[in-house]
Amino acid sequence: MSLLRNVEYDLRRFRARVFAATAFVFIAFSLLFLRLVYLQLWRYQEFSAQAESNRTAIVPIVPNRGVIMDRNGVVLATNYSAYTLEITPSKIQGSLDEVIENLSELIDIQGRDKRRFRKLREESKSFESVPIRTRLSDEEVARFAAQRFRFPGVEIRARLFRNYPYNDLASHVIGYIGRINTSEKEKLEDSDNAGNYRGTDFIGKLGVEQSYERQLHGQTGVHEMETSAGGRAVRRLRSSPAIPGNTVVLSIDIKLQKLVEDLYGNRRGAMVAIDPKTGEILSFVSKPTFDPNQFVEGIDAENWKLLNESPDKPLLNRALRGTYPPGSTYKPFMSLAALTTGKRTPTQIIYDPGFFMFGDHRFRDDKEGGHGSVDMYKSIVQSCDTYYYMLARDMGVDMIHDQMKELGFGQLTGIDILGEAKGILPSTEWKRTNYKRPEQQRWYSGETISLGIGQGYNSFTMLQLAQAVATLSNNGSRTKPHLVREVVDVETKVAQAVVQESPTVLPFQADHIDTVKKAMVGVNIEGTSSSSFIGAAYTSAGKTGTAQVFTIKQNEKYSASKIDERMRDHALFIAFAPADDPKVALAMVVENAGFGAQSAAPIARRVFDYVLLGQYPALEDIEAVRNGQATRPIGKPRPIASVPWPPKAMPSEVLPADDEPVR
Numbered sequence: 167m168s169l170l171r172n173v174e175y176d177l178r179r180f181r182a183r184v185f186a187a188t189a190f191v192f193i194a195f196s197l198l199f200l201r202l203v204y205l206q207l208w209r210y211q212e213f214s215a216q217a218e219s220n221r222t223a224i225v226p227i228v229p230n231r232g233v234i235m236d237r238n239g240v241v242l243a244t245n246y247s248a249y250t251l252e253i254t255p256s257k258i259q260g261s262l263d264e265v266i267e268n269l270s271e272l273i274d275i276q277g278r279d280k281r282r283f284r285k286l287r288e289e290s291k292s293f294e295s296v297p298i299r300t301r302l303s304d305e306e307v308a309r310f311a312a313q314r315f316r317f318p319g320v321e322i323r324a325r326l327f328r329n330y331p332y333n334d335l336a337s338h339v340i341g342y343i344g345r346i347n348t349s350e351k352e353k354l355e356d357s358d359n360a361g362n363y364r365g366t367d368f369i370g371k372l373g374v375e376q377s378y379e380r381q382l383h384g385q386t387g388v389h390e391m392e393t394s395a396g397g398r399a400v401r402r403l404r405s406s407p408a409i410p411g412n413t414v415v416l417s418i419d420i421k422l423q424k425l426v427e428d429l430y431g432n433r434r435g436a437m438v439a440i441d442p443k444t445g446e447i448l449s450f451v452s453k454p455t456f457d458p459n460q461f462v463e464g465i466d467a468e469n470w471k472l473l474n475e476s477p478d479k480p481l482l483n484r485a486l487r488g489t490y491p492p493g494s495t496y497k498p499f500m501s502l503a504a505l506t507t508g509k510r511t512p513t514q515i516i517y518d519p520g521f522f523m524f525g526d527h528r529f530r531d532d533k534e535g536g537h538g539s540v541d542m543y544k545s546i547v548q549s550c551d552t553y554y555y556m557l558a559r560d561m562g563v564d565m566i567h568d569q570m571k572e573l574g575f576g577q578l579t580g581i582d583i584l585g586e587a588k589g590i591l592p593s594t595e596w597k598r599t600n601y602k603r604p605e606q607q608r609w610y611s612g613e614t615i616s617l618g619i620g621q622g623y624n625s626f627t628m629l630q631l632a633q634a635v636a637t638l639s640n641n642g643s644r645t646k647p648h649l650v651r652e653v654v655d656v657e658t659k660v661a662q663a664v665v666q667e668s669p670t671v672l673p674f675q676a677d678h679i680d681t682v683k684k685a686m687v688g689v690n691i692e693g694t695s696s697s698s699f700i701g702a703a704y705t706s707a708g709k710t711g712t713a714q715v716f717t718i719k720q721n722e723k724y725s726a727s728k729i730d731e732r733m734r735d736h737a738l739f740i741a742f743a744p745a746d747d748p749k750v751a752l753a754m755v756v757e758n759a760g761f762g763a764q765s766a767a768p769i770a771r772r773v774f775d776y777v778l779l780g781q782y783p784a785l786e787d788i789e790a791v792r793n794g795q796a797t798r799p800i801g802k803p804r805p806i807a808s809v810p811w812p813p814k815a816m817p818s819e820v821l822p823a824d825d826e827p828v829r
Contacts, residue, residue: 226365229384230326232411234340234374236420237446237651240812242340243375245326249302251310252295255287257319265317266298272313273306275299278466286345286464300463301327328368328462332812334455336423338483339416339583339649341373342458362386371461373483374414374649377583381653384411413654415661417446421811422776425783426451429769430756431792435736436484437754438632438647439773442742445636445645445666447581448750448777452484477732487587489625490755493711493762494549495740496620498682499634500557501542503569505678509560512542512681518552524615529555532712546685546709547693551619558618563609566617567593572672573634574644575626582648582664589630592623621714631740631753638682639707639742639751642674683707687745695739698767704778708741708770710762713755734758739766743774750777759794768796775803782809 234243283298328343346369354363370376387408430453439449460469473481504510520536522529531551545553576591594609601607616622637644652661686707690699694710713736737759742751759765768791775781784801
C-alpha cells in the first residue's frame with residue numbers, strides 16, 4: 167500500500183520558506199544600505215578625518231637650540247649631533263632587564279648608564295623612548311644595525327646635544343640644560359607655549375640657559391608623513407621647518423672671566439665687575455665652579471654626591487646668592503650717608519684712642535693705640551673703625567637703613583638671571599618681622615655700633631656691593647646690572663639690545679660724592695691697598711675690607727693661625743677706574759683669606775690692567791696672586807694678543823688672547 171503526497175501542502179510550505187528567505191535578505195540588505203547611507207552621509211566627516219589620521223602621522227622637528235656668545239663673539243654654548251640608543255618600554259617583548267643585558271653584549275653599557283636609564287624611565291611614560299646610551303661611535307651603530315631584528319622596541323636615533331666648550335669656565339653665568347622633569351612638564355602643559363615643546367626633552371635649568379629659555383629654544387617644526395597600515399613611513403606629505411633658537415650675546419668678556427678665575431685658583435669667593443655707565447657686567451665670578459656638561463645627559467649619582475656634599479659648595483652661585491658682611495668696604499657708603507644727613511662734615515675731627523666704649527662694652531679699633539685725630543678722608547684711607555662706631559651711634563639703625571636702601575643694599579638688583587638673594591639690611595622693623603620672641607624683636611642700641619663697620623646683621627651679595635660702588639663712581643646714577651647684551655634673530659640677523667630701564671639718579675650732592683671718591687683714590691695711593699697699585703698707568707679708587715666670620719671674645723686677640731681655615735676672616739675689596747671717568751667698577755670677596763689688601767686688591771689691579779691697558783699678567787704673577795703672595799706686579803705684563811686662546815682642557819697656565827680687551 168503506498169502513501170499519497172499532498173502536493174498542494176508542500177508547495178505552500180516551499181513558497182512560505184522562499185518568502186521568508188526573500189524577506190530576510192531584503193531586510194538585511196536594507197539595513198546594510200541604511201547603515202551605508204548613515205556612514206556616508208551623516209558620519210562622513212568624522213570617519214574621513216579618522217582615515218586621514220590613520221594614513222598620516224605628525225612628527226615634531228626639534229629646533230636647534232640657540233648659541234650663547236660672550237661680548238667679543240667667543241662661543242660659550244653650542245650644539246652637536248650624535249647617535250643615542252633608546253628603548254621604548256611598552257614595545258619590549260619579555261624582560262626589560264634581559265634585553266638590556268643582551269644589548270650590553272653589542273654596545274658598552276656601564277652601570278651609570280643603567281642607573282640613569284632607570285631614573286629617566288621613572289620620569290617618563292611607558293610609550294616614550296628613553297636613552298640608555300648616548301654618543302655612540304660609528305662602530306657601535308654598525309654593530310647594532312646588523313642585529314636590530316633581535317631587539318623590537320630598541321632603536322638608534324640622531325639627537326642634538328648641548329656642549330659647553332670651556333667646561334667649568336663661567337658655569338654659574340651660562341648655566342646648563344637638562345631633561346624636562348615631571349613638574350616642568352606640568353608647567354609647560356599649562357602654559358601657552360606647550361605645543362612648542364612637542365618632542366623636546368631638554369630645557370634650561372640654571373643661569374642664562376634658564377632665564378633666556380624662550381629666546382634660546384626656537385620654534386618646533388613638523389613633518390606630516392603618509393604611513394602604511396603597519397605604521398611605517400611611506401612618504402612625506404608636507405613640512406614646516408623648525409626655526410632655531412636665537413643667539414644670546416652676553417656682556418661678559420670670557421677672557422677676563424678666565425683671568426679672574428685663574429687668579430682665584432682654588433680659593434673660594436666671588437667677584438662682579440660692571441660698567442658703571444651701562445650696567446653691563448664684564449665678569450661674574452663664583453669660585454669654585456662646576457662642569458655643566460655633566461648635567462646635559464643627567465648627572466650620575468657619584469658626581470652629584472661630590473658636587474652636592476662638597477664643603478666648598480661649587481653649585482652655589484656666590485656672586486648671586488652668597489651673602490657676606492661687607493666689612494670696611496661699607497665705610498665709604500657710611501660716609502656718604504653721614505654727609506647727606508648732616509651727621510658729619512668732611513673736616514669734622516674725632517679722636518681715636520684705639521677703642522670705643524659703649525656702656526661697659528669695648529669696641530676695638532683695627533689699629534692698636536688708635537689713629538689719633540681723624541677726619542673723614544683719613545677715616546677711609548686708614549680705615550679707622552672708631553670713627554664709624556661713633557657715626558653709627560649718632561645715626562641710628564633706621565637712618566642707616568634708609569640711606570643704604572637707596573644704594574641698593576638689601577634690595578634685589580633685578581639682574582636678568584633667576585635666583586638672586588636679597589641679603590639683610592637691618593632695621594627695627596626688620597627685627598620685629600624676622601624674630602618670634604618679644605625679647606628677640608627688640609632692637610638694642612649696642613647692636614647699631616658694629617653696623618658702622620659693615621658687621622653685625624649686615625649681609626649683602628657681591629652683586630649688590632658692585633652695584634653700589636658703580637653708583638658711587640657714576641656720581642649717584644644707578645643702572646640696572648645685566649648679563650645679556652643683545653639677542654640676535656637667527657633668521658634676520660638683526661641684533662636687538664636687551665631693553666634696560668633708564669638710570670635712576672639718586673639725590674646725592676656732587677660735593678659729597680666727590681669727598682668720598684677723593685678718599686677712595688687716597689686708599690689706592692697712600693692707604694691700605696696702595697702696594698697693589700704701584701706703577702699703575704691710571705688713577706683708581708678703592709676700599710679694602712676684612713669681614714669677621716665669627717665673633718671673638720672681647721679681650722681676645724684675633725689670630726688666623728689658631729683657628730680653623732673656614733672660620734678665618736673674609737678678604738673684601740671694592741674699586742673703580744679710571745677714577746675721573748670710570749670704565750669698570752668691581753666688588754669682590756676671597757673667603758677666609760684675611761686682609762683685603764693682601765688677597766683681594768691684587769686681583770682688582772690685574773682686572774684694571776686688562777680692561778684699561780689690554781695687558782695680561784705674567785705667569786709667575788698669576789701664580790703669586792693665586793697663592794695670596796702678590797701685592798704688586800712681579801713679572802712683565804703681556805699684551806692680550808700674545809696669549810694663546812682657546813685654553814686647552816682648561817689648564818691654569820694656558821690663558822686667553824687674540825683680540826682686544828673689553829669693547
